Amino acid sequence: MKKAIIIGIIVIVLVAGFFVxxxxxxxxxxxxxxxxxxxxxxLEFRVTGEVQPRNRLEIRPQVSGRLDDILVVEGSIIxxxxxxxxxxxxxxxxxLDAARAKGEEELKKWxxxxxxxxxxxxxxxxxxxxxxxxxxxxxxxxxxxxMADELIVQANVDETDLRNIRLDQKIIMSLDAYPDKKFGGxxxxxxxxxxPVGNVTVYPVKIRPLQLQNIxxxxxxxxxxxxxxxxxxxxxxxxxxxxxxxxxxxxxVKLNGQKNVKRDKSKSGQLTEQREVEVGINNGKKxxxxxxxxxxxxxxxxxxxxxxxxxxxxxxxxxxxxxxxxRPH
Numbered sequence: 001m002k003k004a005i006i007i008g009i010i011v012i013v014l015v016a017g018f019f020v021x022x023x024x025x026x027x028x029x030x031x032x033x034x035x036x037x038x039x040x041x042x043l044e045f046r047v048t049g050e051v052q053p054r055n056r057l058e059i060r061p062q063v064s065g066r067l068d069d070i071l072v073v074e075g076s077i078i079x080x081x082x083x084x085x086x087x088x089x090x091x092x093x094x095x096l097d098a099a100r101a102k103g104e105e106e107l108k109k110w111x112x113x114x115x116x117x118x119x120x121x122x123x124x125x126x127x128x129x130x131x132x133x134x135x136x137x138x139x140x141x142x143x144x145x146x147m148a149d150e151l152i153v154q155a156n157v158d159e160t161d162l163r164n165i166r167l168d169q170k171i172i173m174s175l176d177a178y179p180d181k182k183f184g185g186x187x188x189x190x191x192x193x194x195x196p197v198g199n200v201t202v203y204p205v206k207i208r209p210l211q212l213q214n215i216x217x218x219x220x221x222x223x224x225x226x227x228x229x230x231x232x233x234x235x236x237x238x239x240x241x242x243x244x245x246x247x248x249x250x251x252x253v254k255l256n257g258q259k260n261v262k263r264d265k266s267k268s269g270q271l272t273e274q275r276e277v278e279v280g281i282n283n284g285k286k287x288x289x290x291x292x293x294x295x296x297x298x299x300x301x302x303x304x305x306x307x308x309x310x311x312x313x314x315x316x317x318x319x320x321x322x323x324x325x326x327r328p329h
Contacts, residue, residue, distance in 0.1 A: 032301045033254060036237055036289060042230035043283045045164065049155030049173070049207065051220040053148030057123060064139045065089040067132055068116050072145070074130050078121045085119040085144060092116065093137075125149040128218050151216045153185060153209070155224050156202035159194065164228035166190075171207060176221040184210040185224070229281050235289040241299050242279065242287055250274045251289075254298040272300055 068086040072078060088096065092114050099110040129146035132138060153173060157165060169187045174180075189206040196202075207224065209216070243250050255271040277292030293299070 033298050034238070034241065034301065035298055036235045036293065036295050038233055038295065039236050039286075040230070040232045041234060041236060041281050041283060041286055041288050043228045043281050044225055045161055045228055047155045047157055047161070047205075047224050047226070049153045049205075049222045049224050051151055051175070051216050051218055051222060052154050053128065053150070053218055054152050054206075055123070055125075055149045056128075056218075057125075057147045057149075058143045059084070059119065059122075059145040059147060060143055061087055061117075061119060061138050061140060063087075063089045063117060064137075065117070066093040066137050067134050067144070069134050070130065070132070070144070072127050072130070074127050077126045078124070078147070080121055080124050082121045083118045084121050084127075086116045087119060087138070088116050119144065121147065123147060123149055148218065150212075151209075151218060152188075153207040153222045153224065155205050155207065155222070156195065156197060157190075157205050159201045159203065161226075161228075162190070162203055165205065165226055169226070170210075171227075172225045173207065173209075173222050174225075175215070176223070177217075178215060181215075183213060186210060231281060231288060234280070235293075235295055236286045237289055237299060238301075239282055239285060239287050241301055242277070242282075243302055249277050249279050251277055251293060252300040252302060253293060254300055256298075 065088050068088055070085045072084045078084060095110055095114060096107060099106040125147045127145055128148050130144075131146070132142065132144045138144065165187055167187055167190065171185045171187065173183050173185050175183075185207040187205060188208045191204040194201045194203055237251065241251050243252075251274070252272050253275050255273055275292050278290040280288035280290050282288070
């Protein structure tokens with residue numbers, strides 16, 4: 001009895017599962033009639049970059065000795081010519097130590113006679129690293145502080161994407177540390193000499209943030225979104241509506257009693273014809289139609305078999321967008 005009940009439950013579950021799966025299947029849209037629409041289309045690609053100082057300057061002492069005081073910390077904004085640290089040469093440090101052993105009066109005497117050496121900021125900027133502390137002994141090769149004039153983002157752009165960027169082009173970027181925040185930027189330099197990275201040829205590109213961001217830190221990873229092409233008020237079709245034959249692009253158009261045209265019957269029995277079209281931007285989801293049909297034409301989507309046979313020849317975005325880097329908008 002129990003065995004029969006268990007078997008019955010299994011049968012019910014299998015049948016229910018069959019109907020759920022059957023119901024969840026999406027209907028095939030081949031043969032669906034659609035009409036072109038007017039709208040905006042853009043094609044973007046992404047590259048990764050890194051926040052870097054435009055000019056990175058390491059501050060080293062002019063003489064060997066001991067640091068008496070450092071007047072700045074990381075993030076301090078300083079001006080050219082400002083005193084950022086004091087130090088004693090090796091001779092002064094030794095003399096002051098000997099005087100200190102004799103008392104405060106002797107120490108003050110030699111401090112007035114033998115003045116410390118100032119360390120001066122050579123540029124306008126801010127401190128991005130403080131490597132030493134007062135009391136430490138340093139030599140001419142030691143880096144006390146690291147300064148930067150401003151932070152920019154440097155990205156390596158694949159040579160196939162280089163055609164899609166230009167000087168003064170505006171971009172959008174985000175930081176891995178703050179993925180929910182977007183920042184504007186402008187391309188201010190494109191290298192003239194390529195840099196090989198693995199088997200890929202890339203060109204370093206410098207991007208200046210449009211506004212100074214306090215959250216930027218040297219070494220942060222960034223994602224840069226570049227709009228390769230964008231148009232408004234253009235005629236659009238789904239990319240699946242386009243078929244590629246011998247290097248030409250075609251769509252299937254429903255006929256409404258026209259004469260003297262080559263006609264084919266669709267699976268639904270409707271009269272259709274293949275029209276060659278000129279296409280523009282294709283972002284993988286929609287494609288711009290430049291000519292070949294009108295906004296009032298009814299387009300019939302290719303059947304599944306035809307679409308599958310053309311899958312290998314289905315055209316993507318504009319050339320040189322680094323494979324799957326482009327994303328629709």
